[in-house]
Amino acid sequence: MNTKRQQHNPKPPTAADFLIASRQCELMNLQYFLQMGKVVQSISNLVHGLQRERGASNVFLGSGGEKFADEREAMIDESDRLAELFEQALAEVQEALTAHPVSSHLLNHLANALHGLQQLPALRSQVAAQAVSAAEATEAYGGRIQALITVVFEAADTAVDPSLAGLLVAMVHLMNGKEFCGQERAVGSAGFSSGSFETALSKRMTHLVEAQERCFEVFVSFADDDSRALWQTLRSHERETEIERLRQLGCSVGRYKTLDSGLADRWFALMSERMDELKKVEDAVEGSFHTRCVERFAEARNSLAHQETLIASLDEQNPPAQPLLVLCDSGDDARSGEAWKSEGVGQQFGRSIFDLVQEQTRRLQQMTDELQSAKEALEDRRTQEKAVLLLMEHRKIDNNEAHRVLRKLAMDQGKKLPEVARALVSMADVLK
Amino acid sequence: MNTKRQQHNPKPPTAADFLIASRQCELMNLQYFLQMGKVVQSISNLVHGLQRERGASNVFLGSGGEKFADEREAMIDESDRLAELFEQALAEVQEALTAHPVSSHLLNHLANALHGLQQLPALRSQVAAQAVSAAEATEAYGGRIQALITVVFEAADTAVDPSLAGLLVAMVHLMNGKEFCGQERAVGSAGFSSGSFETALSKRMTHLVEAQERCFEVFVSFADDDSRALWQTLRSHERETEIERLRQLGCSVGRYKTLDSGLADRWFALMSERMDELKKVEDAVEGSFHTRCVERFAEARNSLAHQETLIASLDEQNPPAQPLLVLCDSGDDARSGEAWKSEGVGQQFGRSIFDLVQEQTRRLQQMTDELQSAKEALEDRRTQEKAVLLLMEHRKIDNNEAHRVLRKLAMDQGKKLPEVARALVSMADVLK
Numbered sequence: 001m002n003t004k005r006q007q008h009n010p011k012p013p014t015a016a017d018f019l020i021a022s023r024q025c026e027l028m029n030l031q032y033f034l035q036m037g038k039v040v041q042s043i044s045n046l047v048h049g050l051q052r053e054r055g056a057s058n059v060f061l062g063s064g065g066e067k068f069a070d071e072r073e074a075m076i077d078e079s080d081r082l083a084e085l086f087e088q089a090l091a092e093v094q095e096a097l098t099a100h101p102v103s104s105h106l107l108n109h110l111a112n113a114l115h116g117l118q119q120l121p122a123l124r125s126q127v128a129a130q131a132v133s134a135a136e137a138t139e140a141y142g143g144r145i146q147a148l149i150t151v152v153f154e155a156a157d158t159a160v161d162p163s164l165a166g167l168l169v170a171m172v173h174l175m176n177g178k179e180f181c182g183q184e185r186a187v188g189s190a191g192f193s194s195g196s197f198e199t200a201l202s203k204r205m206t207h208l209v210e211a212q213e214r215c216f217e218v219f220v221s222f223a224d225d226d227s228r229a230l231w232q233t234l235r236s237h238e239r240e241t242e243i244e245r246l247r248q249l250g251c252s253v254g255r256y257k258t259l260d261s262g263l264a265d266r267w268f269a270l271m272s273e274r275m276d277e278l279k280k281v282e283d284a285v286e287g288s289f290h291t292r293c294v295e296r297f298a299e300a301r302n303s304l305a306h307q308e309t310l311i312a313s314l315d316e317q318n319p320p321a322q323p324l325l326v327l328c329d330s331g332d333d334a335r336s337g338e339a340w341k342s343e344g345v346g347q348q349f350g351r352s353i354f355d356l357v358q359e360q361t362r363r364l365q366q367m368t369d370e371l372q373s374a375k376e377a378l379e380d381r382r383t384q385e386k387a388v389l390l391l392m393e394h395r396k397i398d399n400n401e402a403h404r405v406l407r408k409l410a411m412d413q414g415k416k417l418p419e420v421a422r423a424l425v426s427m428a429d430v431l432k
Numbered sequence: 433m434n435t436k437r438q439q440h441n442p443k444p445p446t447a448a449d450f451l452i453a454s455r456q457c458e459l460m461n462l463q464y465f466l467q468m469g470k471v472v473q474s475i476s477n478l479v480h481g482l483q484r485e486r487g488a489s490n491v492f493l494g495s496g497g498e499k500f501a502d503e504r505e506a507m508i509d510e511s512d513r514l515a516e517l518f519e520q521a522l523a524e525v526q527e528a529l530t531a532h533p534v535s536s537h538l539l540n541h542l543a544n545a546l547h548g549l550q551q552l553p554a555l556r557s558q559v560a561a562q563a564v565s566a567a568e569a570t571e572a573y574g575g576r577i578q579a580l581i582t583v584v585f586e587a588a589d590t591a592v593d594p595s596l597a598g599l600l601v602a603m604v605h606l607m608n609g610k611e612f613c614g615q616e617r618a619v620g621s622a623g624f625s626s627g628s629f630e631t632a633l634s635k636r637m638t639h640l641v642e643a644q645e646r647c648f649e650v651f652v653s654f655a656d657d658d659s660r661a662l663w664q665t666l667r668s669h670e671r672e673t674e675i676e677r678l679r680q681l682g683c684s685v686g687r688y689k690t691l692d693s694g695l696a697d698r699w700f701a702l703m704s705e706r707m708d709e710l711k712k713v714e715d716a717v718e719g720s721f722h723t724r725c726v727e728r729f730a731e732a733r734n735s736l737a738h739q740e741t742l743i744a745s746l747d748e749q750n751p752p753a754q755p756l757l758v759l760c761d762s763g764d765d766a767r768s769g770e771a772w773k774s775e776g777v778g779q780q781f782g783r784s785i786f787d788l789v790q791e792q793t794r795r796l797q798q799m800t801d802e803l804q805s806a807k808e809a810l811e812d813r814r815t816q817e818k819a820v821l822l823l824m825e826h827r828k829i830d831n832n833e834a835h836r837v838l839r840k841l842a843m844d845q846g847k848k849l850p851e852v853a854r855a856l857v858s859m860a861d862v863l864k
Contacts, residue, residue: 012516012520012522012523013519013522013526013542013546014549015542015543015546016529016543017543018529018540018542018543018782019516019539019540019543021529021530021539022536022539022540022543023536025534025535025536025539026536040807050561061661081468081703083675084444087444087445088444090444091444091445094445094449097450097453098449098453098456102457103457104454104455104457104458104592104792104796105454105456105800107450107453107454108449108450108451108454108789108792108793108796109793110450111447111448111449111451111454111789112447112789112790112793114445114447114450114788115785115786123840176720200509251498306528316645353547354547357540357543357544357547360540360543361540361541361544362542364537365534366535368672395631404610418861431594
């Protein structure tokens, strides 16, 4: 990639310099996502490992240390291996991330995620010593996992290419949905193994089910066809029907009479299988993301090379002495175009440079427009999280309750959730 | 600034690395605006020069080449001098702009602005040859000027610090208002010197007056106190009353009976004085912007240095062998904090690292929230421009007419202009 014109330059910068720089800026963003893709993949793998470790830890704690002791050890080793791969992927992208920092938010959330990982040994020793309840362990693992998913969220927010942004939005919502699924597995296991679902437990379960569905809706609307197809196969599997049946059983029957605690193992097995299938969908999204990155990067590099060649040829034909672009028709005053024709030189060169600038303006405008829906999906998510926090603060209620209040508001007003959340957040100062 | 930890690093990156990188990312953005400030200033100066040159050119053309011939030559020299200073400012920031590209949009609009400048000689030779009408010359100059103002607009869109973003929003709306003022000077001069304002002319004038006011409203809501005070002095000057009187005269009386063409000179003088005063307000905004940049940069550099020292001291106390952050309380599971206390080491260090990450999260969140109003002001402007283009397309009407339709829509629906514009843009596909 010819970057000579970008170096310290005795002669004043020309329109061509900045036109090329504008293209290079896009190229650098794509290059950065070629690397970030690896980080996202390693996060997806690590999150899956931690979810499996959490599941085993819960069974271990729930069984008073009798079940899954060895499985848990194996999964811890696996998580550590995946954490190492994540840190390797980070080390590879670190220089790019810090030399051309894209987002303070992203970098800070990476700090937060690494910070969380370094606490795992302490958490594990507590689990081994059975010094935490399954619920507490679930929450602790959940915090670490959420910190990792947030990194993907922030990465999505730095995407400039609409199709890449869309795939990352699909990815982060799939990961969030899968994490809610993991929490539902834990809640369900607790209920079934204790043989009953008291109100709090079944409320929590209902919330997790609804939260999952909302995430998956967004995933579906942004996913590529292959991933969406894979997702539909997953959903039409008979396993899903059985999961639905057990959910109903737990939340209805389980509130009144005792359930066969043998269901716990079945539930755990079904939900674990579901999460493994969800992971395959994540891999499919990552695959499409990588392919798309490579395609877009090649396209961008070619069109940059094309422009550099064209502009270089123009430079030769118009020595720096005589200004290059005097010969362009700005288009917004046709008659000056006429005047230049009368000078009778370099028409098509002037035209083509001018066209390049205009074309780039159109391209960028179109990308911004296409980017909007992805940005909105991210913004909606942020706003809903804000709204939930607000409700928790002002009404002194827990997360589930806050989500339910928000859903009820939306239902009563016949509005969409993000809309109600926005209204609520905009009222925050009044509420205070 | 210690950037060792950002270089290629054998040992895996730590939370501390990315925490510092997150701060450095903010610092780089502030450094970039220390340079961009000079570009903005040189643009403000150049635009003022071009507006004066345009004014002189119009009088020259209007008087059949009798008036302002010498003044025009002098102003052309001055514009060329200012254009050179603009290109120097650009050359200084060019490496930063292209090595750490912040925005493809900004770079492309710089290309567009430079492209426009390089067309000036052709435009001037047409004016000298009286080969263009005053209206055509006004439009041609207007295109070049708008391209320059758009660069400031895009720069504002890349600001991360809320107070800097706000000042740039104030700046760009002030510049836009001043440019509408310049166009009104041209339209008024045409009317008064011809002794009459036919409908099209007075409609155009009304639009320009309203457009100015809207820009100045936004300016006032984002300007710093000093600039706002200066602005209020400007508005309370008797000149403004006389301008208002002439506006009325032109748009009312001027439509029926012939006016004393001597008013043309008076009008031109008054509006020119007004624009010189507006330029002083621009300088005030630039002054505050620069001061604010320096302050924020110093603050950010100090807090970065502070964190680096603290973290370095932590590194010494906790050799890499034993993981640094195991000792942190993540806060989201208090009991693990307990567990670590029982290990009885490095509490406050762990705490302080954790606090730094949390503090940074809060800071960034707060900045994002504060940034919103500035971003919305920019977005509103974009949306309104889109809405106007839509109306021009679909109704086959000119820019003035489109603006009037938009204003009428807002009035009839009792809504704000940006709101109606958004609704219109969101209906675009339906309209097509």
